[in-house]
Amino acid sequence: xxxxxxxxxxxxxxxxxxxxxxxxxxxxxAINLGVKVGAMYETKEEKGISHFVEHMLFKGTKTRKNExxxxxxxxxxxxxxxxxxxxxxxxxxxxxSEEIENATKLIADMAKNSNFLEEEMKKExxxxxxxxxxxxxxxxxxxxxxxxxxxxxxxxxxxxVTGTEENVKNFTRDDIYKFYKKYYTPKNALVTLVSSMEHKxxxxxxxxxxSNWSGEKVLKPLIIKEDNxxxxxxxxxxxxxxxxxxxxxxxxxxNKEEELPLRILNHRLGESSNSLLFREIRENKGLAYDxxxxxxxTKNIKSLYIYTSVAxxxxxxxxxxxxxxxxKVITKExxxxxxxxxxxxxxxxxxxxxxLEDSADLCNYxxxxxxxxxxxxxxxxxxxxxxxxNVDKIYNFKxxxxxxxxxxxxxxxxxxxxxVRMAFNLYCNGTPSVDDxxxxxEQVDECRRYSVEDLFCCCYAPYFWQAIQIRYPEYATYNxxxxxxxxxxx
Numbered sequence: 001x002x003x004x005x006x007x008x009x010x011x012x013x014x015x016x017x018x019x020x021x022x023x024x025x026x027x028x029x030a031i032n033l034g035v036k037v038g039a040m041y042e043t044k045e046e047k048g049i050s051h052f053v054e055h056m057l058f059k060g061t062k063t064r065k066n067e068x069x070x071x072x073x074x075x076x077x078x079x080x081x082x083x084x085x086x087x088x089x090x091x092x093x094x095x096x097s098e099e100i101e102n103a104t105k106l107i108a109d110m111a112k113n114s115n116f117l118e119e120e121m122k123k124e125x126x127x128x129x130x131x132x133x134x135x136x137x138x139x140x141x142x143x144x145x146x147x148x149x150x151x152x153x154x155x156x157x158x159x160x161v162t163g164t165e166e167n168v169k170n171f172t173r174d175d176i177y178k179f180y181k182k183y184y185t186p187k188n189a190l191v192t193l194v195s196s197m198e199h200k201x202x203x204x205x206x207x208x209x210x211s212n213w214s215g216e217k218v219l220k221p222l223i224i225k226e227d228n229x230x231x232x233x234x235x236x237x238x239x240x241x242x243x244x245x246x247x248x249x250x251x252x253x254x255n256k257e258e259e260l261p262l263r264i265l266n267h268r269l270g271e272s273s274n275s276l277l278f279r280e281i282r283e284n285k286g287l288a289y290d291x292x293x294x295x296x297x298t299k300n301i302k303s304l305y306i307y308t309s310v311a312x313x314x315x316x317x318x319x320x321x322x323x324x325x326x327x328k329v330i331t332k333e334x335x336x337x338x339x340x341x342x343x344x345x346x347x348x349x350x351x352x353x354x355x356l357e358d359s360a361d362l363c364n365y366x367x368x369x370x371x372x373x374x375x376x377x378x379x380x381x382x383x384x385x386x387x388x389x390n391v392d393k394i395y396n397f398k399x400x401x402x403x404x405x406x407x408x409x410x411x412x413x414x415x416x417x418x419x420v421r422m423a424f425n426l427y428c429n430g431t432p433s434v435d436d437x438x439x440x441x442e443q444v445d446e447c448r449r450y451s452v453e454d455l456f457c458c459c460y461a462p463y464f465w466q467a468i469q470i471r472y473p474e475y476a477t478y479n480x481x482x483x484x485x486x487x488x489x490x
Contacts, residue, residue, distance in 0.1 A: 005356055008366065008376065009199045016217070017186035017210055020366055021202040022194040028078075029100035029195040030363035033091045033107050034371050036190070037183035039163075040086040040156035040300060041220055046179065048163010051084040052128060052171060053180050057091065058082070059120040061113040066120055069106070076103055079360070084161050087300060088371050094360040100195055101205060108209035111184060116177045125168060132162050143244040143307065151248050155226035157301070185215025192367040194359045223300055225252050243315055247306035247322070251297075259297050260385050262304075264344050266295040268336050269329065270306060276325050276334060281308060287318045299372050337391055345386050352379045 006024040013019065038050050058073075060066040073080045078095030080103075091110065093103040135141045145160050152158040162168075191210065193202050227250045254262065270277040270293030281291045291308035310318045328334040355361045369376045 006194070006362065007199075009203075011203050011206075013186065013207060013211055015186040015211060015213055015215075017206075017213065018190045018370070019203060019206050019210075020190070020192045020370060021197075021199045021206075022192065022362065022366060023199055023202070024194055024196065024359065024362070026194065026196055026359050027097055028094060028359045029097045029103070029197075030092070030094040030193070030359045031100065031103055031107060032093075032192045032363045032367045033111055034190045034192070034367045035089045035091075035111075035184055036087075036188045036218070036220075036371060037089055038085050038087045039159065039161040040223055041183075042156075042159075042163075043221075044159075045167065046175075047159045048128070048161075048167045049171060049176065049179050050089055050183075051162050052124070052168065052176055053184075054082050054084045054089050054091075055124045055128060056116050056121060056176060056180075057110045057114045059124060060115055060117060061109050062115050063109060063113055069110070072102070072106055076106075078103070086156060086161060087298065088368075090364070090367065092360065092364065094363070097196055100193075100197075104193075104205055104209050108213070111189070112210075112213045114180065116173055116180065118173055121173055121176065125171070128162065128168050129165060132160075132165055132168065135160070135162065139240055139242070139244055139309070140307070143246050144305065147246045147248050147305075151228040152226055153229060154224045156224065157226075157303070181215070183218055185218065186210065186213045187215060187217040190367060190370055192363050192370070194363040225300060226250075227252055228303075242309040243312050244307070244309045245315065245318055245322070247304075249304045251302040251304070254297070254302055260382060260389065262297070263295060264340060264389075265329075265336065266293050266304060267344055267347065268340050269293050269325075271295075276329065277306065277308075277322065280321055280325050281318060285317065285321055287314045287321065291322075299374075341386060341389060341391065345383070348379070348383060348386060352383075355379075 006022050008020060008022045011019040011021065039047065042049055058066075058070065060069055064072065073093075076093065076095040076099045078093060078099065080091075080093045082089070082091045084090075091107055093107055095103050135145065148157050148160070191206055193206065195202055197205070228248050251262065267275070269275055270291060272278070275293075277291045277293070281288050288308045288310045291306070294305045294307065296303050306322065308318065308322075325334070329336065355365050366376055369378065375381065
């Protein structure tokens with residue numbers, strides 16, 4: 001069992017700001033400010049605005065010009081950073097304990113008093129546009145963006161956090177400032193502080209700097225959670241050395257109890273250099289330098305990706321090999337057993353102890369657990385669950401959740417193309433299950449999602465036709481007019 005090396009207390013300031021003080025015997029302190037706004041709260045016209053605001057908070061306040069603010073941050077002698085994701089925007093500082101009061105003053109000033117000067121905004125717009133364009137040159141980054149763009153219709157995951165070039169170019173100072181004033185309020189924020197200070201002293205320091213922060217509670221839009229569209233797509237990009245292959249699965253019907261078996265499955269499948277996919281694709285067949293899985297399970301995001309890059313001539317072999325590994329897991333030809341559980345226990349314990357030992361990591365972990373409204377001590381419950389977990393749970397998910405028996409062989413549209421491939425959703429096999437829906441209209445909506453019209457009467461119809469031509473030419477009956485209509489070339 002874990003020996004906790006910290007004590008935590010939750011407080012609320014009169015202005016509504018939630019504060020978590022974490023008392024720990026440490027010489028390195030950390031403070032994080034989390035604002036409950038990210039890309040998933042943006043309208044289509046606002047895509048990228050949360051990220052733009054994050055950049056601007058380092059560009060000066062009403063009391064500190066840009067140069068002064070960054071000079072004082074540098075003088076802390078520690079590390080400072082910020083990031084925007086789909087669910088939140090987070091500002092972090094870690095430093096020597098004797099500097100934590102100065103760090104708190106700076107992060108509070110940024111949150112309360114950023115002034116969004118036109119000249120600074122103009123310069124930062126160029127920085128963000130360069131960031132977006134750089135992402136297009138990074139084939140791995142581009143692959144993930146492309147698959148999300150194709151995979152979703154209404155989900156916030158369709159758009160990258162950095163936004164679109166068009167939006168970034170068109171944001172006005174008024175747009176940015178209004179968004180900042182709307183979401184950057186004490187009722188929509190959370191502060192976590194790790195230090196050796198007594199809770200009372202830590203709280204008083206936070207009060208001194210944040211109690212005059214004002215703002216109303218934010219009414220947030222409804223979040224659309226959407227399973228990925230059932231498609232297989234090829235995308236082309238010139239002048240790249242390797243083709244990329246990516247699989248995407250979504251698990252929105254997964255309950256809390258089933259998350260842990262999924263994490264074990266993910267670890268065994270592709271999270272280490274001894275994973276099933278790594279051993280088969282790299283070590284046994286020599287098809288790729290690396291292959292990995294990426295699992296994200298939060299309140300609003302439940303997705304699994306498989307990613308690798310290969311030579312053009314090895315695309316088919318790699319796709320077949322990946323499908324073979326997955327199918328062998330499903331059929332239990334490859335078993336995930338007690339040994340894997342024991343390894344997972346060690347992996348989990350190592351990760352937890354590492355987090356507990358590092359002040360910055362601990363501060364960030366507690367911040368995100370609280371932002372997600374999850375149990376701060378969930379890692380203890382996970383270890384208890386690992387000790388009692390039945391191996392069969394890794395395979396046997398409940399009806400309406402992940403159904404691995406529904407996975408079947410995928411296909412691609414071109415054997416020589418630069419590829420971005422989205423695999424089938426594990427949720428269904430092209431045939432919807434309506435067993436989970438009680439309302440008749442909801443059952444009808446579920447069926448509509450996988451109708452013939454949905455699959456073929458769309459902009460992706462040419463891809464389906466091309467795929468049939470390549471993989472199943474015996475079924476590709478030639479009719480010149482129809483052939484041209486569906487993307488064929490003589």
